Amino acid sequence: MRRVGIVDYGAGNMFSVSRGLREVGVKPTWIQDAEDCENVDAILLPGVGAFGESMRQLRARGFDKALLEAARDGKPILGVCVGMQLLFSRSFELGDHNGLGILQGTVVRIEPSPGWPSPNTGWRRVRARRKLDGTPFSKIEDGDAFYFAHSFECQPDDPKAVLLEFEYGGRSVCAAVKAGSVTGCQFHPEISGAAGLKIYRTFFSAT
């Protein structure tokens, strides 16, 4: 098992996420100082709440630079929910914000369409867009359902970065991305039953 750090920037779902890690036998460390990103083998970036406010918190604590550096060093990073959205270049939630810029793409409001609730909250079946070997999703099966709760979606510039997608409003929406050592997961693995825990287990036990 590797040393896993959870970025502590006051995000609401920190505890939910750390509980998920404990379930798979990983004892997480809270990273409160950005420089401690260097002292862990893998980093988890949780997040719920407003994008702009989250970025403000991350910047204030120096995590923007530290995470960018960790990504450049090839350190595994997993962004969950808003944590995934923060990895991207730009978000239009409540304004126009710069994200961490680790993944290229934008975060936009899920286009409202008559008949489809917003936020998108509930269990959704995902579909693999490419082979999942070597990703944290390698043990999940096509058609597995996970728990989503979000009003914004990620649109990567490079469609090849998309790992998983789901159907919503008659379109395919990004559920997970991977580029280099950085993975993003729009749904919540920690509250997606056993299927979700498989993802954490795979990500955090890989050496």
Added chain:
Amino acid sequence: MNQSIPADRIEGVARLPVRVIPKIELKGDHVVKGIRMEGLRRVGKPYELARAYAAAGADEIFFVDTVASLYGRNNVLPLVSEVSREINLPLTVGGGVRSLEDFREILRAGADKVAINTHAINRPEFITEAAEVFGSQSVVLSLQCKARAGGGWEAYTLNGRERSGRDAVDWAVEAVERGAGEVLVTSIDRDGTRRGPDLALAEAVAAQVVAPVQVGGGISAPEDCAALAARGASAVVIAHMLHFERMSLTDARKALVAAGREVRPLARSGAMK
């Protein structure tokens, strides 16, 4: 002003897996069950119930602290932590939430969503404040309704005890516009009676709000779940029938599938996937 959303509002929702959510009401460290939200009976141990429901295919669990405003939250938070450690499902907690600090405390304990009612009606700005800090998806408006003599429904506060004077559907629309990510509609008239849910209420709210709508109060048979889903409910909330074992989660799921609805897939062995 209501956003009038046409009937095809129901169409998308019809293709999404319907959630079945057990509601566990707490008084101290016991599970209780209200009848029309007054008169509580002891039902069992909350931790055991939550675990059993999770193992049986519940999509989420909802805890209501019926005495938070009287005794504070010291009994409930440890329970929330214990349950959230054990089950890997979304956990919503409500009851007497009056401040952002209360909200944060509940999330810290391990819950994923917080249900608010009285304080939100008294100070609607609270909804927006909570949504901005914690995210809309963690803010659930608990809408407790009683039918009005002249038609329509009124929203009630204080766990169904006090009239607010507000039209329930109008208030639901406003709350979602202010940032509530979900609306949980409970019919006070039907709650605990097993007389069947208020379908007209479910339809009225689901047709008007953009956010997902959970509906509870009076479910009497598995078919009621399908009937609610047909009217736009994205989730059904069940207490009485489950606690007294007059219905199982499997029954509810089967009825939904029989009615052509989707439900969350579980592992073939029946264990939680």
